[in-house]
Amino acid sequence: MPPRAHPSIKAYQNERFLESRDARALRILAEYLEPLSRFNYHGVDDTIVFMGSARLVSREAAAARLAEAEKSGEGLEAARIAFELSAYYEAARDLAFRLTEWSKKLGHPKKRFVVCTGGGPGIMEAASRGASEAKGLNVGLTISIPNEEFRTPYVSRELAFHFHYFFMRKFWFVYLAKAVILFPGGFGTLDELFEILTLAQTRKMRKRMPIVLFGGAFWDQVLNFDALVRYGTISPGDVDLLHRTDSVDEAFEIITRELTTYALGTPGATL
Numbered sequence: 001m002p003p004r005a006h007p008s009i010k011a012y013q014n015e016r017f018l019e020s021r022d023a024r025a026l027r028i029l030a031e032y033l034e035p036l037s038r039f040n041y042h043g044v045d046d047t048i049v050f051m052g053s054a055r056l057v058s059r060e061a062a063a064a065r066l067a068e069a070e071k072s073g074e075g076l077e078a079a080r081i082a083f084e085l086s087a088y089y090e091a092a093r094d095l096a097f098r099l100t101e102w103s104k105k106l107g108h109p110k111k112r113f114v115v116c117t118g119g120g121p122g123i124m125e126a127a128s129r130g131a132s133e134a135k136g137l138n139v140g141l142t143i144s145i146p147n148e149e150f151r152t153p154y155v156s157r158e159l160a161f162h163f164h165y166f167f168m169r170k171f172w173f174v175y176l177a178k179a180v181i182l183f184p185g186g187f188g189t190l191d192e193l194f195e196i197l198t199l200a201q202t203r204k205m206r207k208r209m210p211i212v213l214f215g216g217a218f219w220d221q222v223l224n225f226d227a228l229v230r231y232g233t234i235s236p237g238d239v240d241l242l243h244r245t246d247s248v249d250e251a252f253e254i255i256t257r258e259l260t261t262y263a264l265g266t267p268g269a270t271l
Helices: 021-041 059-072 076-104 123-133 166-176 187-201 216-222 225-230 236-241 248-262
Strands: 047-051 114-117 138-143 160-163 177-182 211-214 242-245
Touching: 021 160, 021 166, 047 076, 047 123, 047 187, 059 076, 076 114, 076 123, 076 211, 076 248, 114 123, 123 138, 138 166, 160 166, 166 177, 166 187, 177 187, 177 248, 187 211, 187 236, 211 248, 216 242, 225 236, 236 242, 242 248
Parallel strands: 047 114, 047 177, 114 138, 138 160, 177 211, 211 242
Antiparallel strands: none
16 A cells, blocks of 8 residues: 655745744745835835833823822832823824824825834834824834733734844834934833944934934933043044934924925935
8 A cells, every 4th residue: 555645835834944943034034025015015105213111101191100109108209200201101192193294294195204113002102192193104013022012002003013033123113214213211222222323323324314312301311422422432423413302392393304305305215
């Protein structure tokens, strides 16, 4: 009796192979090609990226937490700080709303300067929420991490991405970006800030892109660029790569002015 033939599996349908070490290059390529396909399909030409802490909450949530802490007498200092920082959540929400309304009025056949975030809570949620309230699309680039994963309901469903590789996620942050606003944040925000600054400083990113630090009191305590200049580890002109502000009006003016002058006539992703 002849041996029973086993069904053949095409290589691109072999999940065991696709999840193996040998197929890592294919998985990396997939995190480039699949987002590219979706961006092209939905006509997203370029983005305005919002970065900041995932731990900040809305003014409403912070006020409720503070009231509970005052009532119980526990965690009062942390609740007060959360309430203070909630101003940044509301600022990000307002700025994303205004930038989305502005971009929608440009009348371009493709979607220009779409709000983009990391797709998580905090500042990311605030910006996605503002863009959604302005009835515009927004992009969410989430990442698989050991912590409990979170997806904001405000990200446009068709532009919600989920990455395994941090460097591919960072690529999509920068490749499409024509402006970046950084609100107070932790290690992740600082990592993203310095990677963008390094690309700009070394001219690996040749496009002119406004980089706005929102929240002077926070950034002045956390970063000391003047010390880097004084010690000679950066050039005095490197500080000019950044704009600092505490005003939504000023941030909106800086970003729209720069985009109108340097990016409006050059749609599409570019470094």
